[in-house]
Amino acid sequence: MKNYNFTATERFLRYVQIDTQSDPHSEASPTTEKQKNLGKVLVEELQAMGIADAHLDDFGYVYATIPATTDKKVPVICFCSHMDTSPDCSGEGVKPIVHENYQGQDLVLPDDHSQIIRMADHVDLAAQIGNDIITASGTTLLGADNKAGVAEIMDAAHYLINNPQIKHGTIRILFTPDEEVGKGVNNVDMKKLGADFGYTIDGETLGAIENETFSADGVTIVIKGVSSHPGFAKGKMESAIKIAAEIVANLPTDTLSPETTEGKEGFIHPVEIKGIVEEATVSFIIRNHDEEKLKDHEDVLKAIADEVIKKYPFSTYEFKVQQQYRNFKKVLDQYPQIVEFALEAIKRSGVEPKLQSIRGGTDGSRLSYMGLPCPNIFAGEHAFHSKHEWVSVQDMNKAVETIVNLAQIWEEKS
Numbered sequence: 001m002k003n004y005n006f007t008a009t010e011r012f013l014r015y016v017q018i019d020t021q022s023d024p025h026s027e028a029s030p031t032t033e034k035q036k037n038l039g040k041v042l043v044e045e046l047q048a049m050g051i052a053d054a055h056l057d058d059f060g061y062v063y064a065t066i067p068a069t070t071d072k073k074v075p076v077i078c079f080c081s082h083m084d085t086s087p088d089c090s091g092e093g094v095k096p097i098v099h100e101n102y103q104g105q106d107l108v109l110p111d112d113h114s115q116i117i118r119m120a121d122h123v124d125l126a127a128q129i130g131n132d133i134i135t136a137s138g139t140t141l142l143g144a145d146n147k148a149g150v151a152e153i154m155d156a157a158h159y160l161i162n163n164p165q166i167k168h169g170t171i172r173i174l175f176t177p178d179e180e181v182g183k184g185v186n187n188v189d190m191k192k193l194g195a196d197f198g199y200t201i202d203g204e205t206l207g208a209i210e211n212e213t214f215s216a217d218g219v220t221i222v223i224k225g226v227s228s229h230p231g232f233a234k235g236k237m238e239s240a241i242k243i244a245a246e247i248v249a250n251l252p253t254d255t256l257s258p259e260t261t262e263g264k265e266g267f268i269h270p271v272e273i274k275g276i277v278e279e280a281t282v283s284f285i286i287r288n289h290d291e292e293k294l295k296d297h298e299d300v301l302k303a304i305a306d307e308v309i310k311k312y313p314f315s316t317y318e319f320k321v322q323q324q325y326r327n328f329k330k331v332l333d334q335y336p337q338i339v340e341f342a343l344e345a346i347k348r349s350g351v352e353p354k355l356q357s358i359r360g361g362t363d364g365s366r367l368s369y370m371g372l373p374c375p376n377i378f379a380g381e382h383a384f385h386s387k388h389e390w391v392s393v394q395d396m397n398k399a400v401e402t403i404v405n406l407a408q409i410w411e412e413k414s
Contacts, residue, residue, distance in 0.1 A: 074169025
């Protein structure tokens with residue numbers, strides 16, 4: 001891709017200004033209609049490239065096909081990224097800023113001077129000296145998770161369409177809504193997608209490929225307390241709110257929490273409490289790379305709830321477990337070439353590849369169990385879900401190269 005005028009940055013700067021925040025409380029699909037606003041833009045741009053079948057469906061998914069340029073029989077490869085941004089931090093009115101030729105200085109964000117991105121807090125910035133760093137302005141997240149991946153796939157599509165001499169098989173593009181709220185592939189039409197293998201472009205550090213994720217469950221504890229007029233409550237009231245608070249307060253403090261674990265250590269994490277005196281609900285996420293350990297964590301939580309509820313003889317609770325996603329390593333290990341080709345594609349871009357696990361999940365976690373083995377490749381996003389989110393222009397360009405290299409490697413090896 002020598003002398004190629006990359007378009008990923010220009011696309012990214014436009015995409016992040018479109019609010020696509022998803023909503024964990026919505027039962028609609030997509031959970032917010034505004035996600036389709038980006039989908040419409042992407043379809044228009046894909047069609048302008050000459051990709052005639054690009055379209056947005058009623059559920060907010062974008063599908064498109066880059067036709068094969070070879071006579072070989074090559075597996076159909078899908079490149080996937082999600083369009084939504086996290087509900088954890090505002091995504092409305094994003095004002096992206098390009099900090100050119102970064103030299104290690106503190107990046108003070110102009111719309112809130114208390115928001116300062118320091119190398120001491122973001123160690124990956126040490127590898128970015130001389131590069132161009134994109135941040136938000138201090139009042140919103142940036143949206144690099146995962147509009148960096150969207151922009152990179154779009155740029156790679158632009159390159160392949162305009163360089164038909166590059167040999168590759170049929171490539172499918174999939175952009176999804178609602179990944180951040182765990183519903184990213186709920187309504188994917190796998191038959192229409194028609195891909196054999198896939199790659200999500202939704203990772204962090206330059207050169208990283210992830211072939212292992214958490215396994216994940218959600219737990220909901222619904223507490224039924226006893227309500228009474230507070231002026232006449234002695235010996236009668238059993239507040240569901242206080243019971244919920246006591247369960248949370250009894251969680252382990254030095255283990256089994258996000259703030260005290262790393263690597264492949266799992267956790268129990270309360271994400272929401274809501275309710276009134278009579279009834280309260282506490283929602284948890286349970287995570288571990290080892291699927292069997294999820295049950296152990298859930299047993300710990302249930303034992304805490306059992307012990308707390310003993311103090312309230314007229315109150316009860318329900319303990320509901322819902323499977324969310326599973327570690328896709330079990331699937332990927334059956335198709336080692338998927339990861340091997342990605343490692344080679346990263347090397348060809350001039351970057352040292354890093355095979356690693358992720359303390360999270362991707363659309364690929366579920367797609368892998370839906371028949372589309374799908375590891376995760378770096379997009380360059382950092383400090384996601386926060387006002388300190390950043391991405392490097394140069395890392396995005398390397399992701400574009402990696403996608404193009406992958407397309408070629410699958411053709412070469414077929």
